[in-house]
Amino acid sequence: MLVLIGLGLSDEKDLSLRVIEEAKNSDKAYIELYTTAWFGDIKNLEEMIGKKIEVLKRKDLEENSERILNEAKEKNLIIFVGGDPLVATTHxxxxxxxxxxGIKTKVIHNSSIISAIAETGLHLYKFGPCVTIPFPEKTKGKLPESVYEVIKMNKSRGLHTLCLLDIxxxxxxxxxxxxxxxxxRLEEERREDVINEKEKIxxxxxxxxxxSKIFFDTIKNLKEKEVALPAVIIIPGLLHFTEKEFLEAISSFLPC
Incomplete structure (x- = not known):
């Protein structure tokens, strides 16, 4: 059996009693942290579930997943995943x-950035497709044109864009x-007025x-702001007056 368990956004205290029971009854435990940041302590988690936890690397799930699946045919395996286990397509x-x-599976969900962004006051139903802004080395120095296209499409429909930052x-x-x-740099190359230094994000x-902190200010100002990581960027579409009011009331510093 293969069980995917979400760790939530903070640390091991985010885990439910159901998760602890499931983990204690498992034969083997893995943890994967390359798709998201997690602030917990693996040793504390091991003490909570009473067994050692093996750390998986990207290649273990993307290139050598057969090993995990073969184990799951014979044993009850759990894989801890940061956030919610099914936000990343890898899982x-x-x-x-x-x-x-034919392997039996189970998913135990937890909080993720996809739901947490509601804390900004932006309406979840007004978000379009999200994007990940990749490190330049992953795109061999080329600008991620698809990111620009998604933001452009969402803006044309009045929708917000969640931009996940690479890890x-x-x-x-x-x-x-x-x-x-x-x-x-994408805007400088495309020149379609999709992204502007003076717009508020x-x-x-x-x-x-x-x-946690929420900032609402111009791109120009935020570019110079020291922001604790991990962080996400949201490019707003058309703001409802309640969204703008909420943002200005709770943001860590107000728009200029």
Missing amino acids: SALLLEARKK AEESKLMSVKEAVEILL VVFSKAGSED
Whole structure:
């Protein structure tokens, strides 16, 4: 059996009694943290469930998933995943392969950035497709044109765009400054007035943690702001007056 378990956005305290019971009854436990940042402690988690946890790397699930699936045929395996287990397509693909092979599966959901962004006051039903802004080395120095296209499409429909910031295998997190500079370079190349230094965007820092912060200001100002990581950027579409009022009331500093 293969069980995918969401860790939530903060630390091991986000786990439910159901998760602890499931983990204690498992034969083997894995954890995967390359798709999202997590502030917990693996040793504390091991003490909670009473067993060792093996850390998986990207290639273990994307290139060598057969090993995991073969184990799941004979044992009850759990894989802890940051946030919610099915937000990343890697885990959806693993789940599908397991079901194709007749392996019993289970998913235990948890909070994720997809739901947490409601804390900004933006209406969830007004979000279009989200994007990930990749590190330049992952695109061989080429600008991520697809990111620009999605933002452009969403804006044309009045929809907000959630921009996830890349995370490298060694847990290197992309900064807001790096992400904003990529967006501005895209605009400089395309010149379709989709992204403007003077427009106000939302930055949500350390969502789900005790010291989370929401910023609502111009791209120009936020580019120079030190923002704790991990963070996400939201490019607003058409703001309802209640959304704007909410943002201005709770943001960590107000628009100029």
